[in-house]
Amino acid sequence: MMLNADCNDANVINVFEPAILHVKSGDRVTFIPTEEGHNAASKRGMIPEGGEPWNGAVDEELNITLTVPGIYGYLCLPHYEVGMVGLIVVGNDLSNLAAAKKARHPGDARKAFRSLLRQLETK
């Protein structure tokens, strides 16, 4: 789900909900745009080897099926720099965690991905 969470009128936060999603291999994941102006695209270097990348259009409801186990990092292109990012973990497989940590990001996305990846480690 992609949404703009209104904390108050002056402060709009762009988020994926949930920010971390755990699924089984072969599960279908649907990105539902509940607000306008978002997309979902996988981040190069943050998907497991052999995993299928995706790049949804803005405002598009997107279905993907993830079969290769591992961590998939993704982002909203219009809000990448403000940290609108998320993780999907397939099959409880964290084997590409070290590789995912090496990916580089602009602006607040760096902090946002670091925080999400840390949550995986401490689980």
Ligand SMILES: [Cu+2]
């Ligand atoms: Cu967005």
